Amino acid sequence: MTVTLIPPVHAAADKPAHRDSNVLRWLGAYTASMVGDNVYYLALSWAAVQAGTPSQAGLVMAVSAVPRALLMLGGGVVADRFGPRRVVIGSDAVRCAAVLAVAALLFAASPGLWLLALLAVLFGTVDAVFMPAVGALPARVTGRDQLARVQGMRGLAIRFANVVGAPLGGLGVALGGAAAAFGLAGLLIAVSVPLLISVRMRDLPTDGEGDLPSDGEGDLPTDRQGDGKAGGAADREADGKAGAAADREADRKAGGEAGPRSMGAAPDTAPRATPWQDLRDGLRYIRGHRVLAPLLVAIALGDLGFVGPLNVGLTLLAEQRGWGASGMGWVLSGFGTGAGVAALLLTVRGRLPHAGRLAAVAILAGSVAIGALAYAPSLAAAVGTALLVGLLAGLSGALCGALLQTQAEPAYLGRVSSVAGIVSLGFAPLSMPLSAAAIGWWGTGPVFVTSAAVCGLGGVVVLCSGPLRRAQLPR
Template sequence: MTTTVIPPAPATTGRPAHRDGNVLRWLGAYASSMIGDNICYLALSWAAVQSGTPAQAGLVMTVSAVPRALLMLGGGVVADRFGPRKVVIGSDTVRCVAVLALAALLFATSPSLWLLALLAVVFGTVDAVFMPAVGALPARITSRDQLARVQGMRGLAIRCANVIGAPLGGLGVALGGAAAAFGLAGMLIAVSVPLLISVRMRELPGGDVDGAVGASAPSDTGHARVAADTGHARVAADRGHARVAVGTGHARVVGGEDSEDVEGAAQGQPARATAWRDLREGLRYIRRHRVLAPLIAAIALGDLGFVGPLNVGLTLLADQRGWGASGMGWVLAGFGTGAGAAALLLAVRGRLPHAGRLAAVAILTGSVAIGALAFVPNVAAAIGVALLVGLLAGLSGALCGALLQTQADPAYLGRVSAVSGIVSLGLAPLSMPLTAAAIGWWGTGPVFVTSAGVCGLGGVLALCVGPLRRAELPA
């Protein structure tokens, strides 16, 4: 990857993100795309159930996870190499075409499982590049001091998409079957494309290391030193700092096992950059970063302890307690309300002090509430506890997301978002079948408490690692 020379972002744009038309256009595009996604997945599940057995329908709904998990790291590289705006526009265009094509086919003929599975694979593959690009995009449309507010606004958009998408999808299926629902989803995704095209980008100026005297360049910890020398240019990565010396002969990149000689500007040949090297560079950047590495580990522990109980675990708990589907729905509504309130708080405030410490405390307190959920006496108490879980989980999730945005160098944000996405969307869902099996063996109480302990470890880690505990959002 060509070394990117990044000037420090301005401290403030003078306009908060929720009043910035550029940010609002991006948010509208994102919300429209997410509502279309929700409708599409509802229509896909309905069509799969109508076309095959429950087991076959389940397989159709899960095949999208395979390419998403396998390709997301590569998607992060794509987002950083080609720019997140281009990747997001291309991803939404592909999804729109695929969904509308399927809608047209379903109007003409009955759905087949292989066709539905193909759409699921396409969506999973596109998601692998879409999600890292979405994570990298906010840094290109607003200043650092507004990234936390944008994270809260994005959380609100996700909650609204979840609330609006399912009823719209059900209405589409009721009025015109799966074909009508897919058509509606495709049109909503299509709305996002012109909105994204209209978004103005704060492009990161690029340039080779040769001639970059006096400029700062991203390194494994975001610090760089540039010095002049004669005869050759040398880039050395050592103990998390990069030194760049510029001269007239040739350039040598020194970085342990990744060392390679390259021809310099004198011979007119740039340093070779491959996708594989970019991937290793991104992973090394995360590993050596004093905040990002423990932050992603804390997110992983929190998600592993959270996803199982709040998905399959809650269903089994409601069945055992006789709450029924309506009771479970109210509990989930309580959780969604709490999470939405946390996102709204960050969107309005824009910044919360002591972000690292506050995120850790929210994870720890939320883990206690998760464990308590298995012991509440009735559905009303469960709704109250779920509201608290949603508020704390939403707060910790928003803060962790904002810290990822503000701590990562923008040149690496695609790859950072990809690693975080693999943790949340690849590893965490694996806990759901394990949670279901464990509840069958030991019951809901012990499993919820164990899951709460795993989640709480994320908070303990965040408190124990000094740089993460002291991390702040930009003022």
Template sequence: MTTTVVPPVAQAPGRPAHRDGNVLRWLGAYTASMIGDNVFYIALSWAAVQSGTPSQAGLVMAVSAVPRALLMLGGGVVADRFGPRRVVIGSDAVRCAAVLTVAALLFVASPGLWLLALLAVVFGIVDAVFMPAVGALPARVTGRDQLARVQGMRGLAVRFANVAGAPLGGLGVALGGSATAFALAGLLIAVSVPLLISVRMREPVSAVGDGASTADVVADAADTPGDPEDVPARVDESGTPARVPDGRDGPAAAPERPAPGTAWRDLRDGLRYIRGHRVLAPLIVAIALGDLGFVGPLNVGLALLADQRGWGASGMGLVVAAFGAGAGAAALLLAWRGTLPRAGSAGAAALLCGSVAIGALAYVPGVGAAVGVALAIGLLAGLSGALCGALLQTQSEPAYLGRVTAVAGIVSLGLAPLSMPLTAAAIGWWGTGPVFVASAVVCGLGGVVALGVRDLRRAELPR
């Protein structure tokens, strides 16, 4: 059985993503969903504090991370098997229904912490499939030459959601308590569903030739020579994986639909694909090191630093705001320019310079200097993160993009948060300065990896 490769339909040739109605509908759906997420977590934390002790509330807030971390690799398989658009729509529908159900129950009763914990677990399970699908979706709504700009637009959406979500959540709590805030979150998530339904999908272009060739991947990943299920797949217009018979003819070859394999086999094939890719494998290592060195100091470490230096809550707020402004400026730059030359080298340099700024933050003399350093950290971290995200999008074969996003997300959302309690304990033992410097070294190692691997260092974004 054969499939037909359809021409792109999402945008007219040469139209930039920020002027493409199809991309803007996707961006509107993504923004509404992210704002709803922020409102949801405000409502969840408030309801948990009102229903139990601070330690119980902390447990409720943390419980969603467990299924998300454990199931995200499987979520990448689901996104690649069923298509990211279908998975994102289904995930948002489930999240919306769950939140509105809890809101209705809270309007008529006080079920207690068990209901909140159950809701958090449901969110964690759904996020495990939602996040890989979200990462795989941009390649199907725009061309490869616009993926870097879309990454910048996505970064701006995240910053806007973080800024707008907290006040909206607080407003919902002030107007009608947790039930009203949950209802507001559910309605915001619901807005994303019809917008996503209206988004048109396009046939994603193969990334063969950027990094590992199809022949290289086959030779590295195959269980046995000539096994057709180990040949990297493309997708047809429905999002179903379809086999490229040879790979040397590139995107023009008409793919054939392979026999369906097991989910476990799909997962193993995805991991082998990443391991054998000359750009993706070191890129994910660099992202992991950057996140592990960044998350602890810029979250719990910053609060402890502000307390030790006597900056107060207002001083810490200024530092956090400066970081957000820098990250937003980096996202705006990429959204405006659409691409940057020598993306691999630029991302590595930004990661290295950002690590130096992280180490310097613990030694600045006052809050004014800390604001300036935090602005630089935000700009550099935002630039390296956006470039790494764009390279993930453009270097991955479309049929593997959900699994690639899942592996990268495991580090950012599963492993990196574990560094926060370790950072707090280490600061208690050795102080802020040594811990910030050690974290900066870990972060800088990501830049060293990126500069040390030739194919990643020379990686470029499509123009």
């Protein structure tokens, strides 16, 4: 098989991300994949409702979360060992093939819920590898100074996918049932594969390169040197603990693909670390990092306090206030608009000063807005409050994501992204049934205020951590 080597992107050729064709190809691939995901979930829910009872349909929709949560940490190891580009391409290819196969089966017959459950499990398993790789990929396609802008562009892509995906899925169901919707989802995911293949990978920085102080005081470089005791630079140089040196060499040779070592290289006598050792190394790296450790705690608290009110509490609030489904839709539109504006701001500016302090202020102000949403006197006031929630939550989320991207060393980004994914996709959804039960006992107001307090604790964590509070986005 002939392998086409794609030349790496060099730092000297850096362009603003929104004008870089390489980044735009990545963004197009990511957008197509996300739109396909939205169409897929709508098709899956429709097919499950048609094939079984509502409770059975709910079980089918939830079953994909189990392998995703259980395997996400392992997915981060896979992304760092084999390179995120290769993992994302392979994951999208598997997801595309699985969805198209189910579409073909549904066209030919009615296999029932077992097929849908099997697809959901497979999709969740592949997602456990796909999501950490997606989080690690931006550092390979652009420079550190553009990662914040890329985070804003990624947020815009997610908003676009949420807005467009559901109507496209509904159109597919209307024209040809669940089979047509699955087929459309598979084709959209398929579009991402050639785009990803055309994306060029850049050289990863060698140990110590590209590390910038968080506030001009030198906190982060000192901290990262200390992280070597917990499996940082020394382990990567040994090529046995984390395998990062081999990944960087492979990325330089084949645009992010793993490849054979040079024939002239000295034989490597050190044994390659096992996946379990790589996982432990990544967790030690996070635990010992003075910015990433509190940042992930803040992200976790924000997700735990935010997911319940938005997904469950808002539905119950709209029912209690008599706003109906249309009123709830308007409130959700307000939230989406605010989040989109925040993503657009980061895309246009590329960098916001005092990122750590700004994230803390946005988290605290957003938590107050979440608590106020339950006491909005009218639908118009609720929509305005939701707009503010979306703006502040979108801003804090984009800044936290940008800090995560810029503070983590690229060789660890898969594992760092997997920990963040575990928090967002594994723990945070647990707050939804708890929020529903708590609202039944105490009402919407107290539960929204409690959730807001949990979100606010994330801002307190940022303010109490000096390195994180002083963290800056690279220029």
